[in-house]
Amino acid sequence: HMISDAKKHKTFSITPRALPDRFIKHCLESKHLMPFVIESPAALVVPIDRTAEHSWKLMAAADIASSPAARDHFEEVLQVSDFGSLGAFWLDGLNYRTKLTNQVMNPDSWLVIYGAGGGIPAAAYAKVSSFGAEPPVIDQTLYWAIAEGEEEALYLVGMINSDSLLERIADFIPEGEFGDRHLHTLPSKAVPQYDGADEGHVRVVSAARALIAELDRRRRDTDLGDLFATRMSLAAQRARVRAFLRTLAPYGEYADACADLYQSVAPLWLPAQHYRGRLQAAEPPVVEPPEHI
Numbered sequence: 001h002m003i004s005d006a007k008k009h010k011t012f013s014i015t016p017r018a019l020p021d022r023f024i025k026h027c028l029e030s031k032h033l034m035p036f037v038i039e040s041p042a043a044l045v046v047p048i049d050r051t052a053e054h055s056w057k058l059m060a061a062a063d064i065a066s067s068p069a070a071r072d073h074f075e076e077v078l079q080v081s082d083f084g085s086l087g088a089f090w091l092d093g094l095n096y097r098t099k100l101t102n103q104v105m106n107p108d109s110w111l112v113i114y115g116a117g118g119g120i121p122a123a124a125y126a127k128v129s130s131f132g133a134e135p136p137v138i139d140q141t142l143y144w145a146i147a148e149g150e151e152e153a154l155y156l157v158g159m160i161n162s163d164s165l166l167e168r169i170a171d172f173i174p175e176g177e178f179g180d181r182h183l184h185t186l187p188s189k190a191v192p193q194y195d196g197a198d199e200g201h202v203r204v205v206s207a208a209r210a211l212i213a214e215l216d217r218r219r220r221d222t223d224l225g226d227l228f229a230t231r232m233s234l235a236a237q238r239a240r241v242r243a244f245l246r247t248l249a250p251y252g253e254y255a256d257a258c259a260d261l262y263q264s265v266a267p268l269w270l271p272a273q274h275y276r277g278r279l280q281a282a283e284p285p286v287v288e289p290p291e292h293i
Contacts, residue, residue, distance in 0.1 A: 012080055017069045019045060023059075026131070029139035030115045030234055034241045035161040036212050037219075037228060038113065038124045041136040046094060047074055047086055050134055054107070056100040058090040105135045105146065110153040112145045113138065114160050114187055120238040121169075121187050123160035125153035143188070151205050152194045158208030159191045161242075162258035192265050200261040207254035214248045 025048065026041035033039070047059040047070075064070055064086070074086060083089040094100055105111060107129040114123035125147065128135045138144050147153035159165055168190050195201050218224065227244060228237075245251055 014073065015076060017073055019069050019073060020067050022049075022063075023047070023067070023070050023073075025134065026136040027139055028113065028136045028142060030141040033113060033115050033122050033124055033142065034228055034238060035122045035245060036124050036157060036208075036215055037241070038126055039228065041131070044137070045073060046137070047090070048094065048100065048137075053104060055102075055104045056095070056137070058086065058095075061086075099140065100137065103135075103138055103144075107135075110147040110150050111135070112147050112153050112156045113142045114144075114157075115142060115234070115238075120235050120242070121160050121166055122238050122241075123157040123187070125150075125157050151196060151202075154205045154208045154212075155194045155201055156191065158204045158211075158254065159258060159261075160187045161208075161245075163242075163255060164258040164262050165190050168262070192261070200257070200264050203257040204254075204261055207250065207257040210250040211245065211248060211254045214250050215245065218248070 023045050024043055025046050027044050028038065028041045031039075032041055047064055048056045049059045049063075051057050064074060078084070078086070078089065081089065081093075083093055105128045107127075109128050110125055111128050112123065112125045114121065127150075145156065147156060165187060169187065192201075219228075224244075227240060232240075246255075
């Protein structure tokens with residue numbers, strides 16, 4: 001389903017080969033994100049390795065050469081690409097604007113992601129170690145942050161997924177060339193900075209935790225059919241999930257907690273008010289580069 005959105009090389013197909021596991025990474029993109037839910041990332045073949053600092057780097061040439069299948073695979077990719085070497089592929093493609101080397105994720109940290117497109121905010125979080133030995137690569141269609149703790153992660157996803165936030169940013173969401181609405185950094189600008197000593201913030205954390213627990217229970221115990229399928233448009237799917245969340249028992253307290261927090265800090269939200277955290281994009285949009293705030 002990732003290829004369906006490709007703008008270049010739409011007809012390209014790679015020769016089937018058996019590759020060693022070390023060349024198989026995983027990637028999270030917008031289609032894997034619903035409110036409070038991160039679906040399994042997609043597998044991809046890229047010549048990258050983790051660094052000791054929990055970032056990404058280009059795989060050593062000797063490691064690639066040690067696998068004839070991997071060597072042939074990447075040579076075939078380069079032949080149809082705009083890059084003349086794997087070094088150029090890394091610098092001007094994979095790590096363009098340092099989007100991969102910036103993805104520093106300690107296994108013990110908490111990853112928060114939110115969607116930058118589709119017009120409907122969606123955010124979710126997970127402990128980095130929950131993805132396995134390596135974290136996923138974060139695609140340019142997502143914004144991400146490393147929260148200081150699980151409470152801050154819960155607060156961020158709770159606020160970004162709330163109807164109260166959407167009401168405050170709806171008039172500011174720009175339309176694309178084909179009518180698509182893109183959020184860019186708007187959600188981060190509408191979330192007050194987390195304060196663990198603030199009762200309103202603690203209430204949002206508690207309410208979001210309860211809502212997620214009930215959602216997880218329903219997903220385990222009930223056949224939710226196509227609710228989390230990816231065959232429909234991104235906006236339609238996220239709207240359906242948000243509608244389902246409103247049917248869950250903890251939703252009322254969650255919605256009230258978010259609404260009351262906004263009433264206490266900013267009854268009339270202004271664009272100048274924004275979350276001074278670390279939200280950033282895997283590849284900053286040209287229209288509005290995200291600020292490291």
